[in-house]
Amino acid sequence: MSRHPASALLGLLGLTLLSACDVTFTPDMNPPDTGTTPVPTTPTTLADRTVPLAQAASATLNVPFSGTWSAVSIPAWLRLSQQAGSGNVAFTVTADRSLVTPLAADQQTLSAPLTLSWSSGTGSAARSGTVTWTVTAAQYSVTGRVTAPAQAQGNDIGTAAPPARTDTAPEARGVIVRYRATPDTLGIQGTPDTRQAQQTQQAQWQTVTRQVARTLSSAGLTGQAIRPLSSRSVAVQVSDVPAALAALRADPSVESVTPDVILRAQATAAPVTPTDQYAPLQWAYPLTGYGAVWRDMESGTYSKAVTVAVIDTGVRFDHPDLKGQLWQPGEGAMDLITSTGNGDGDGPDTDPTDPAVPGRSTGSHGTHVTGIIAARWGLNDASCAACSLTGVVGATRTANVKVLPVRVIDATGNATESDVALAIRYAAGLPVSVNGVMTRTPHAAQVINLSLGGATSAANAQEMCDAVQDATAAGSLVVAAAGNGYGTLPYYPAACPGAVAVASVTLSGGSAPVRSTFSNAYPQVQLAAPGGADPYTQGTFNGAALNGKPMPDMILSTSWDYQKNEPNYELEVGTSQASPQVAALAALLLSKGVTSDAAGTLARLNATATDLGAAGRDDQFGYGLINAAAALNAPAVSSGHGLRLQDARGRTYQPALDTLGRFQAWLGDGIYRAVAGEDLNGNGIYGETGERRDERSFTLSDTQPGVDLGDMQAR
Template sequence: MVSAKVPDFQPPAQQSQGDCLTSSSRLLSCLTAVFGLALGSAALADDNRYIIQFAPGAAGQGKAAVQAFGGEIKVDLTDRNVNVVAATLPAQAAASLQNNPNVVQIEKDSRVHLMADEVPYGIRMVQADQVLDGLAGNRTICVIDSGYYTGHNDLQTENVTATPDSGSGDPFIDPCGHGTHVAGTIAALANGSGVLGVLPSGNINLHIVKTFGNDNWSGGSCAYSYSSSILAAGYACADAGADVINMSLGGGSFSSSVAAGWQEIYDSGVLPVASAGNSGNTSLSYPASYDAVISVAAIDENMDLASFSQRNDQVELAGPGVGVLSTVPFTNANVTVDRDYLVEAMSRSASTTASGGLVDGGLCTSVGNWSGQVVLCERGQVSFSDKVNNVQSGGGVAAIVYNNEPGGFGGELQCGGNPNRPCSSIPAVSMTRADGQSLVANELGSSADVSTVQTVPASGYAFYNGTSMSAPHVAAVAALVWSYAPELTAPEIRAALAASAMDLGTPGRNNEFGYGLVQAKAALDFLELGGTEPGPDPEPEPEPNEPPVAAFSFSCDELECSFDGSASSDSDGTIESYSWTFGDGNSGSGATVSHTYADDGSYTVTLTVTDNDGDSDSISQQVSVEAIPDDEDEDDNGGGDTDMVSVGDISVSVRSRGPWRNGEASVTVIDGDGNPVSGATVTGTFSGDVNGTVTSEATGGNGVAILESDRVRQNSISFTFCVDSISASGLDYDADGNSATCASN
């Protein structure tokens, strides 16, 4: 157990709505401020729905009065301290009911909305990969949303409970997909497939309260709920033993009754978390902007504020909320070749299926002869619409556009007319670069099945944007940190998250990011160090230094060689020193040096460059020298065959991206004189944990080609890369001249 002293947490000041509770004489002015100019207007409240607070001990008479005025009670919270009901009521009746001595106040019952746009780098960003969740079984997160699909392959079915709601139906039917996406960010399983949540072990307890949608998988309504319904769900969460509540929703306006209800829930030991809002302005969204609730802003993969994230003095923390990949209860697209591939249907693609032989269309910048074939198109140069139209015009039956940089993406086809009308007659999908390159290298000519027909329910995945996506990152981190110190209170956990957040934007708390990006490991460190009071805001950390890149060329005349390292570079500074070792026990310094060897032979020459920030980089090349005997033709300079290319150096390293690992091979290509060769194409094969992955890349100006394997998800990995061939214009491949052909990490 971790015990700690944490600073008192003072949330941002709440904007006052005035005291509407003290006398009936002031009620009319308060109602006018809340509702508008006159109670008689039909637009006073959404759907003529009001929150009505009764005097202590007067709930029975008050409810009878509501019904006498033709009201229909929708939510009854008179058994709680807030002593309110939500009811639909004619506007004129609301004006009359204000004079009833049993009624304290009447407020608008505002609509609230789910906060996401269809569109999990976030796991590493919030440091969830640095903290094990083995203790999470002592915490419960309650998700107030559109439901939870228990049939998803990547979501837990153990430790999941729910509170039924007659208004929204079965909590385990999610017609909107929103609740299942939120739950995946919290707790998608580490099961070797799909995505990973902040709490991936399956130990966390989840409680589901469904307030959006219904029991119709194929067309459930997810448009809105009400402030009173969300508050009732909050009480249900507390009654179910929740420690943290996630609300990826919001809107509406301030209600003193609802504010008091959330304060009661918070004071009972529960920590509510909600989306700051997606309007991209400075307005307040509720319930996030109540003092008792943590309001969460959204940032992107570069830690920049999302354009849609609301900015105000109630924003408390930030979390990843742009392009968040998580679980959904449907599939919009699928590609099957040698296996099933994770793809996204392009927006406004035809909803259909197609099959054909797989063919490489390159960049698909022009119409090809692709009759009856499924065409692979690399992203770039022209629009997605142009690529798909070219495939369609060339007789292709489907278009697969794969990325030209790591990761996946969502694409949209453009055409005029009705925005719901498809812009193509063939299915069009997007795919990751790794999968696309793998298909080009290994599966051309194979039969491919492509579908953009939605299947519901199904175990699917989708990229969503919204503060709806940032809130569950914070809620899950709160539960993760709390599981290590369950003796702490909700305010103490809240204070620890704020004190340990990564400061973003203007130093200190600001209206865009609040106290900053939530950090799981930093919060634990803060608590384990005793939770000392934070000092003054630190100076902004400097941008990390980009290390230099070493490169050199050389030429030799018999035993005398000249070396030139001036091609070395530093993108954000200057190179301060050049250090050479010549492989024979001698060394030198300077950008250009000369060295004479004593004997014939092959020597490893290494250049190390150091920049003005003290970072360094090294590169090594093999140099062969040979003295020409006096009786040989003096025109023979003893150099190598410059018409040949071979491997000068080869190495393999491991690159990590969240839960994924891939091998990265570095191959240096040289000519017969040992000079680096640019523009040569290196083709080779990865083996080990990615057995049989073939890939090709061209060398850069320094003669080095960087080749990447497919990704794997495991901690212990082994990659081996072997060069199969090298091609270069006007040069032949000399396999016998390779310094090495294979390397392993």
């Protein structure tokens, strides 16, 4: 479900202090020293002061006062047991340090102002005002060291250029010939005379050497550096390898002859970086390891045909970045909207084009979702004067994957549960009734994407859930957006049994992503994928610039400008953008043959996901962030080492490592996971599935304010 624009099936004095909190009273709060016992008085005004919590989690405060008071400004990380009253200012203040711990975890002491409003007296003695009590709190500490392979600097050390990559047959400098067993070349078995055996072996070497030289000479070829390898085989360098192969294969005494190919040292492969104009803005693919996957695709093994159904608003078939990527009208594409009261419904038909309607200006949700999966690489057909000739890229690149568009969301962003249920069955290849005619698609989808949903009840969603079960039984994997409700309410159809509910994550600036604030968290969430940052927070950790300004952490894909009636590209954010990334990876697993059915594909996705937040499956991330490189056994494209640090609530921190790998992080109370590991897929997340790692769990609190993790071996 997209968060922007909208879419889918909507879609904190006194003497009673804890020992860690020592408050110093201002001079006007104490009577002068007259040498007599002071008479207790109750102040009628309040004064500014500092309230140090030190390492305590909370403190109980009781300040003498005569009047009324209220807390008018409370820092977000502080909680007061009472926010207003009359008489003494008395309450307990509790700190949640984690809420304001910075990403770098380098702030040893937290400090924030608590503002109180007060009034006292009556008539001419009436007074009022505000005071600021500055609350400070010491952070807790974790230290350790990440150890990795030794590193050094030196002016006489060079960096070798990466080896040239070639997709042609390996180069050969000669041939290897193996002769048939003959009386002249048989070894002597069981002889006690070692000298005799050596003489015999020498004779055999001479025999095969002379034989290969004669054969090559008769073909007008000259053998160089002829070297016996055994009693029956010999290597020889020749300038014309094909001619030597032909001549030697014609010799009946030759058992086999093969090129003596050149082997090379195997360094880490370079990731594939798309050259399409807007590809540098598509940060989600590197985050999930696609640089390695796209390199792996060059092997040509992603050849099995896979269809991904996108049940959505329909699509713009005329978007040049989608040409050749879609099943067309007449090939199974279908519009199943039965309602005609939305301004664009003309009943079910075979053309699921996302239409223009009065008042509509920009944004085709289904086109955006489709582009995430399958946008073309390289040059597109020219479509308008200002249009990019290359645009964006999709996850599936050259894999044998096509999208089946099925339209159920109208131009106002709405869909009915009945249409969605029908579409799920249709996409799975089951027969459905369309305009009174039994119809089924000729291209049943192995993967179905539903970037839609709503906060309906399980009872109301029963028909959709039944359809999900039918599609699953037919062999389809049903992937759905978990919802953008900022809460814990299950959204359907994602929460249906059998569906794969996908949550959204976004960049944190550290070595692990965090949950997008809008992304719903509930028990049915199985996986997470990049869906972007809340548009109201405008995170810009991706490092890219768009039109001279930092680009927000949103997902860029294909779309349509209905005002100009031409293709464009659009930034959107939501679980709608996370879901198709899971669908695309599922399709690639099937296309490469890593998995062969829906159950195996889901198991592989879960097993290779990067566990985020609390250890194990949780409601925020499910089994974790999809890891395309690990899932597809893609080659290593980097060899960095580092640390990622997260708390049980999914927040991430990135303490600095010094030149010896040591770190010290200042954190709030909580349960944490520290992972030191390598990064083989170039996504900056250390110690994922398939990468060597050292993981430690630890707890920080006022009773355990410091932890030393010691050496963590990231190798």
